[in-house]
Amino acid sequence: MGLHRIQRVRVAGYSLLEALTVLVVMAIITSFAVVVYGSYRRAARARSAAQQFEALFGTARTLAINQNAHFQAVLDLGNSGLWIDQVDSLGQVITPKITTPEAWSAYVHPVELFINGLPYPTGLARIQFHPNGTSDAARIVLLSEGADSRSTGELLTVKLFSSTARTRTYPGNRP
Secondary structure, three states: OOOOOOOOOOOOOOOHHHHHHHHHHHHHHHHHHHHHHHHHHHHHHHHHHHHHHHHHHHHHHHHHHHHOOEEEEEEEOOOOEEEEEEEOOOOOEEEOOOOOOEEOOOOEEEEEEEEOOEEOOOOEEEEEEOOOOOEOOEEEEEEEOOOOOOOHHHEEEEEEEOOOOEEEEEEOOOO
8 A cells, every 4th residue: 555645735815814804994995985975075065055156146246237236146045046136226126036046955054144244044035236346245154964063174154245246165164
């Protein structure tokens, strides 16, 4: 009888422990990516709504100056709508909705809205624009749905300056 030697052949591959380690690392990276992407989407929605407000205010200012007439930007806080009306010098509507009403993202909510220092929590908020290039002062603080209202990093503030009727958007809750 001959001695037969059994040789072990090492098979190339990964052990179960190595494969599980890779899966755990991938799960951790994926969870961070999901959180970051959600935050990015919320911020993008808020920026988009802020740009809509800026465009609305810019259009109302341009109409007031070019047509030498009074206009008002209307924000429907209950239905997330916005449009422009032509008004007389006393604020009475002459031509309603001269721009097609549009809606801002349903995922973005005004946390605060002040016009000339007065809060507007609900209803229709009207911001006047005058032929001389001035307007009411306004401050709108926006928050995306799902964002943390206590974190100022999640907020955007759109300010309308009365002396020039120009807007500027700031990160956070600016006075």
